[in-house]
Amino acid sequence: MIILGTTITGCSGDGEKRSYSTPNSLCGVAVNSSLLTPFLPPGEHVSTQRTFPVQGTEQCDVIVDKSKLTITAKKKWWPERGSVLDVAPASVRRKPYQIGEGKNILYAGTGAVGRTKDCVDPTHSDQRLFTIIQSFTPDRDDVGTMKKLIKAYTKEVEQSKACHPKRPQPSAS
Template sequence: MNLRLAKKGTAVCVLAGCSSESKDKREYRTPKSLCSIPVDADLLTPLLPEGKTVGVEEKNPVPSRSLCQVNVDGKTALITSQEWRERGDGVTDVADSLARIEGGEVTSDDKYLYAGTGAVGHTASCSNPRHKEHVLFTAIQLFADGHDDATSMKKLITAYTEAVERSDICS
């Protein structure tokens, strides 16, 4: 009887692609924050490539935009951004300005646009005295080859946008 169960279990694993060896070739720890914005590493991991080292670098190209670049083995894997835009802009306007986001699906509340290689979020309750006439958007762009996961992207942009809304930038 135990042998029969073992054979069934083996067949299920063969069909499902199970392995006793880990297929994950990540030798680094997934970051728990993206430039001071906390993120659940479990949401970020599926979007990052295999590799040995990971680094996170903050960039502020202009006063209305901040970037957080995640590099794996020295190559850009993912970039998050926070950008103050004019009132009236929507997630599609922001997505149209970003190279890695093509197409995508907009949520029913128009708060998020997500695709396999990127996403945009619209902060609902964010204000800042330095940006009185603007609204804050978040974005994530994937640059790692072979990564295209709209479901994971939707989860990450939602969590990232909510974390930004709780941060000091929205005070």
């Protein structure tokens, strides 16, 4: 973890500070803390909480000062033929968004979706693992960093236990 004591400069201009270390992972998925920093508010403490809100979804919430939900990262199983637009939360689709990386990522300043490569559920081969990141901190909109964050997070998920690589199908003889 990197200790930050950086002064936050923003619309308020009040010089509030972060007294906490920026996380270097989202509930076990490594991310560069500099990719999270632009989306985090001032405060004293930061924590992460891992939940499973619905079947097929794992969620990691980043919480500042025990009550401010600032970032949510999800790993979500979705039908194989689904697109990043299908999976994107309405709050992300309402913003001007871009689709890139061969239609495998959708990103806006406050959220993004990634479609993993070759991550399928062995018990439901018609599903693929998607990643979702949302920022809920007011006045923290950064399209370039969000794009880097979803790419990095998705890549780490692809290399984790959550990703079950597709097995080659036996050839017909």
